[in-house]
Amino acid sequence: MSANSAFNEEKGGSSNVGEPEYGHDPASGGIFSSDYKRHDDLKEMLDSNKDSLKLEAMKRIVAMIARGKNASDLFPAVVKNVACKNIEVKKLVYVYLVRYAEEQQDLALLSISTFQRGLKDPNQLIRASALRVLSSIRVTIIVPIMMLAIKEAASDMSPYVRKTAAHAIPKLYSLDPDQKDCLIEVIEKLLADKTTLVAGSVVMAFEEVCPERIDLIHKNYRKLCNLLIDVEEWGQVVIINMLTRYARTQFLNPNMNESLLEEGGGEKAFYGSDGDDDEEEDKDEKDKKKAEAPSVVKRKPYVMDPDHRLLLRNTKPLLQSRNAAVVMAVAQLYFHLAPKAEVGVIAKALVRLMRSHSEVQYVVLQNVATMSIKRRGMFEPYLKSFYIRSTDPTQIKVLKLEVLTNLANETNISTILREFQTYIKSMDKDFVAATIQAIGRCATNIGEVRDTCLNGLVQLLSNRDELVVAESVVVIKKLLQMQPEQHSDIIKHMAKLTDNIQVPMARASILWLIGEYCEHVPKIAPDVLRKMAKTFTNEEDIVKLQIINLAAKLYLTNSKQTKLLTQYVLNLAKYDQNYDIRDRARFIRQLIVPTDKSGALSKYAKKLFLALKPAPVLESPFKDRDHFQLGSLSHLLNAKAGGYQELPDWPEAAPDPSVRNVEVPEWTKCSSREKRKEKKVEKPFYSDSEGESGPTESADSASDTASDSESGSEESGSGSESEESDQQSESGSEEDEEEEERKKKKEKIKAKKPVPESDSEQSSEEEGKKTESKNKPRRGGSDTESGEDKDSETESSESEEEESEEESEEETKKKKKATVSKPPSKPPKIDNKKEKKEMSLLDLDDFDPAPSLSQVTPLNNFLSSSLVTDLEGLSLTDNVLSPTTITPSGNLKTYELLHRITGEGLSVEYCFSRQPFSPDPHMVAVQIQFTNSAASEAKNLHIEDAKLQSGMRMKEFPEIETLPAGETVSVVMGIDFCDSTQAANFQLCTHTRKFFVSIQPPVGELMMPIFMTENEFKKEQGQLMGMNEITEKVTLGEKCHGEHAVIQRVTTAANLSRVPCGSDKECRFAGKTVTSGSLVLVSVVTKDNGAAQVTVNCEKMVIGTMLVKDILQTLTQ
């Protein structure tokens, strides 16, 4: 056997690549391997009952794979063993499967069920490994299975399984990029994970799938910073690189007012010293500053964002990592993000890395070279660490030379030059050439040593090595060009060299020099030309060209002596083999020898040839490389590598820092809340309006008050407004007291908030989990929002409590009804829900509608039959907090524009009121509702700096001058979305702050209803066939049977009106898009078994497709 295999080894070696189809397997026994029945022995072994035989076979197969041999024909035999009990066999089968599944997709499917079973195993490690292999099988058919598995694993109990899920995300993404949206949801979920095990992997997935979604990081930023030190080293690298990019978009340039540093130095030190401890104070300070002078940003002393500081502080210890990649990552972070004064700390660590393997050295030196141009001072103390040893590889030597050159300045140049002197004697000639160039660069950069360098280089001209001499000539040429007058003796010296030097580039350089400065060497120049003319035919092309050049220049300055020589050279050149030279000769002859035909140009020949040429600038090849993120592959190659994420420039003004604020969880608030409740009993009446600030309020009032108050609301609105303001002033004194006390409270809470960061995070996570578990089938992305929502609800509902006391009997009755109709399930939610209902009740029965609200009263097509059903619906929506669940028709969805926490007390919501916007019929009316839950009043609410897509327009609402604390106000603005669902981005400004917000319309809001008869509808539909028609089949959701339900849902999803129809199996709707007025026709045909067919006809296909999707979604739920 052993002899056999040895024999085969040889054979395998020889027939290596020659005949891959017979893929001679050296491992298999020679006896069995005949050409047409290859691998039969292996198949037999795999089919046997003995594990040891199977294992042996698998080992041979893996050895074949390792050698790059084709073993794919064994696929069926191997896959059978996927469920083998023996762990090693199983593992090797996995290896095989992952390698060949792509080629044998159908057979690979046989193994899937094994992994699916594994996914449900009680042991976390088995679950993880099943997911790992499953996701590594690159078979497109199983994408849905993978997606499901990943989703499930992402909420697994075990962090290790979650980590594996994070790893699986990029795999699935590369297999099917269409899954991006779903995967982003999973990423978002995993980003919120608290364990260090997951953090690195999920950020990796984030970088591969959606690096542009920087907004997903906001909430997790502080957590990532704090976890960083405990994450495994590879994850650290990825996270640090990502955070560098993040910080560049979110913070201000710490070096932006360098010049101001001297003036405001004292002040700065002050901020710096206590910046960490009293963050809050710091922030206040900053806010004030911003408010004072947003326009003179440049003038105000820079204060570092505490989050920016957090990042710098938490990454610094990682400079001590044993992993060079981590150290480099931190170094680049500091280089790109830290204030100048602090960047220095990285130098020491980078120098330490230079002791590592030469590949590490190579990369580090490349980066040091770039850094040393920008921040020379940083590496100056470590100059000696860059001295070159004769044993360094050449590429390292050259890089060290580069760094040394960059570090050279007046003070250290003498030591550096002394070093260079020893380098010139090195045996490594490429290195010597590089040294000579380095000397040249030092000479250009530092005027004092120019002459010394030049002299040194001239000495090198007598070196025996031709390469050295040639390089020196080239460098001297460049140096002389800077000040030729003083150095005619050097030129003379070089002229003599033409006899000896053979390197073409050097000869060419000398000739060029002599030609260029022939006036300085009037005697020698013609002689050189004479010599060159003699050897012309034997010269290299580059030298020939320079000879012609020299001849031409001499002819122009000294035609008496050189006329004949020039003619001779030009004649030789005329018959040269190289066409470039022939062309050049012809051209020059025409130019310098005046004939009748040569026109005006020859007059200027002298100017042309002997123009003053600018001296070449010798600069580092590493200059400006720092526009690439340091440490990246792109930086190393100085070219953009695929998938490179551009390092963004610092923003002009800092984006809203509060986006990173993490929610204070409910339960920590409890204690303070109770206190507040007591307090609030004596609250003056004006705070009523706060009750109306509930998130669902606008919707509620819409459903009820629409019909009766539509006409008269306008007047009554203004009237009641003034009334209210009267009340306010009356209760002014009371309010002041109350205000103060409240402030104190708030301050307390505030002070509590930022300190135990990790604590609050943890709890916030818990909260997140709670909400997660509560309402699973929610749309992605609303996770955090809803969490906040609830929070704000609880707050507003507190104020409800006491109001409810004033409620009438009738109301309380109803309330009871409502509570009964849906009993609370979970204890902690109880009061929440109850309050919720109270609120809705209050709103419904509040027959004196909120003044500001009445301005806009949404249209209501389908009034619900009874108040009770309405209530039921309301309570449902409130609890589930999902906009897509059953909503009575009139209910308008409210969207959050600015959350209370982010807005520092100001919360803003918007809804699409579905009313025509009177100032401009082509705009969509958006109703915006401001609620001020802060302690102080907000002033000058207005819109600024709208960034709209081309074609989009916006009609801003009039500025709201003041919004007292606890008040709510609604306004209407119009946006022309141009029939697209692109978001309108703008800044919402108060007198102190600016918030970046955006409004994105659902497609259904981009249209308005029109009325049509059935015939008209059919006619129009007939015209919108083919591409303009989209038909989808759908199974109606359980609660969605019946005409009424269908109508309700469709009209909720889109702003359409019903078209009468003869058949009760079909519902038809019509509308037109707001901007362009294109028709939108929808018909829903229901069948008995709950199936339905939705048809949308619309000229705008994009809108059509999106609308179909939306309608399908609402119908299935």
Place this chain on the structure above:
Amino acid sequence: MIHSLFLVNSSGDIFLEKHWKSVVSRSVCDYFFEAQERASEPENVPPVIPTPHHYLISVLRHRIYFVAVIQSEVPPLFVIEFLHRVVDTFQDYFGVCTEAAIKDNVVVVYELLEEMLDNGFPLATESNILKELIKPPTILRTVVNTITGSTNVGEQLPTGQLSVVPWRRTGVKYTNNEAYFDVVEEIDAIIDKSGSTITAEIQGVIDACVKLTGMPDLTLSFMNPRLLDDVSFHPCVRFKRWEAERILSFIPPDGNFRLLSYHVSSQNLVAIPVYVKHNITFREGSSQGRFELTLGPKQTMGKGVEAVLVNSQLPRGVLNTNLNPSQGTYTFDPVTKLLTWDVGKINPQKLPSLKGSMSLQAGASKPDENPTINIQFKIQQSALSGLKVNRLDMYGEKYKPFKGIKYMTKAGKFQVRT
């Protein structure tokens, strides 16, 4: 991240390939071979080579090129560091990392690579975890395996991967509990012609071999921790404690590991333990050159200098040498022009010297470069920087471990210019 890995031996054959994503044809290595041809020396192959569709990042260790294929932006150091980690792991498993060792253990290698990367992203690189997953082959185990048909793959699942101390495996048991620490310092220096020090720095490491039962928590304190101002730690070291108290506190991995490495830079005065007197001259016109070399100890704190080895790359013009060592043996390779003198121990009473003549190519002009002399040596029982361990304490376990600390100084890149 890392798409594929190819191992290339010194004669340019690909002897192992592993793919973590779709298969990349081995023809991609042609670009690497091209670069290899262009480079004069094996170590001059650029570590990063761009090709039209991929990037090749390679490291050279033990005369094997580890060529990683990547497709998009990734920090090059990330890949390089990982490849070195792979080599370290192989070395840890097989004792040596040679082509033969890898070929013999190709299945273990494959299993290791499979565990170390998932979809090209590092998964388990800690040797403790890997050893739990895949047992390193030993002679005994190989014999047992062939007889019983059992495997190298660990039967139990790697629980270490899940714990808070991922670097330590669980359930460690020893009958003799021992912890050894080696403080090894290497001195890098460049000495110029006249014998003065141009640059000298110390690179130190503390390597540990800890075989302790259970979950011991160790603290190590130094007499003079101020020396360590530029340190890098194993992830097990609690950084906060070091910052505050300058004490190393850690739960050690099981087995051999590098606890920390440090750097004492040239700003601090570094004592040079040996001196070299040399006289290497070539005369113009003559075909002979003189060669004289004498070594002597200097500032060794009373310890002997051992294992001294001198080598020097002589100029190309030197044909042969005729030298006479006072002790040890010397060799000169006329092809590579490498002179090696194995000195052994330096006796302060009778300094070792190497004297004689070199014959040069007749008629050629005198070489204008001077050779540099590289010296290796060892000094036992002393750390050149003066670093001293104060005490080692163990918490968390009841037994009394055996503790040992060893110091050693070595020459790193110690060069004398002539």
